[in-house]
Amino acid sequence: MTPQAPESPIHRLLALHRLAVAAALACGSLLAACGGGGSDDRGNAVTPMSQSDATADAANASSTGSDTASALDTLVDTTAALAPVLAATAAASPAERAQAESARPETSPAPPTISGTVACPGGGSATMSVSGTLEFLRNGLLDAGEAYKVTYAQCSGGAGLARLDGSVEMDVVAADHASAPSSVSVNLAATHLVLTLPAGNATLDGTATLARAVSTSDGTTIVTSHVTVPSATLATAFNARTGSFTLSDLDATRTVTSVGGAITASRYAGHHTLSGTAWGRTFSMNVATTGNVDYDASGALVSGAWTVVRPHATVATTVANGLVVITADDGNDGTIDHTWTFPAAQLAASAG
Secondary structure, three states: OOOOOOOOHHHHHHHHHHHHHHHHHHHOOOHHHOOOOOEOOOOOEOOOOOHHHHHHHHHHHHHHHHHHHHHHHHHHHHHHHHHHHHHHHOEEOHHHHHHHHOOOHHHOOOOOEEEEEEEOOOOOEEEEEEEOOHHHHOOOOOOOOOEEEEEEEEEEOOOOOOEEEEEEEEEEEEEEOOOOOEEEEEEEEEEEEEEEEOOEEEEEEEEEEEEEEEEEEOOEEEEEEEEEEEEEEEEEEEOOEEEEEEEEEEEEEEEEEEEOOEEEEEEEEEEEEEEEEEOOEEEEEEEEEOOOEEEEOOOOEEEEEEEEEEOOEEEEEEEEOOEEEEEEEEOOOOOOOEEEEEEHHHHHOOOO
């Protein structure tokens, strides 16, 4: 059943505050016995999950997965957009000239390479080096067998919503530009890759794979990317707070819809394991979405559901119609011990 909206967010927050004060007065130092309590699978009492901790877990669980997928998507988008610029302007390397001038391929021990620094559409620059085969190197496309080394410096795409800094190595494993939809698969290694968004930034170090399909019809382009990250570190700075995470076992699909080159919506679905420190708290959790989590053109959360499983608590989050509903099961015993409802903006403000 969809929760009924309160008269106003202020009334709801005041009611939650009065309830918290009343509970604290009633419980005193015996807080662990209030709010439904809970026990683990051995019957041991566990500390109840607080609303602030549950909200922080829900926010970080959602943002770390989607932000990582977004960073990798942006990386491939930006590199693909800059490839034809480099191909048109870069000077041939000695290896490329040698292969072009020689009728005997064996005289070129190294693959041909083109390199240079190019301007990014929304500002900044990228210093690129691309090696591959002479036949495809200058066609401006990501082709199988090509290897890219790129260092970004405040590099933004045409929309200007996301900016890249840092370095990446990208090997193109497969590519099909003739079929509909077109497709490309790459292996990635990121070194201090910083994705800056309007709300803050995330810094990624690690390896990943990305396989995507691109279809266009009547001016609408849909890009579907399957992302995997075996292990990576992720440092975030959002809402004047910082977090340091280890991200592993990320397996996710991100779909981006654009009209006339402008993003109109995106969605994310997947799972990952997250451990680290944020809000001065150390934690470890498994995160999984329930279906798709949807975002608007600016990247703001619109709707979706996901679950966080910690060693001694399960936190389930649902977002719809501008409201967030979070439930907490203390002790993972299958019993809901807490339910909180509040405006979606409050969830976004808890990340970091």
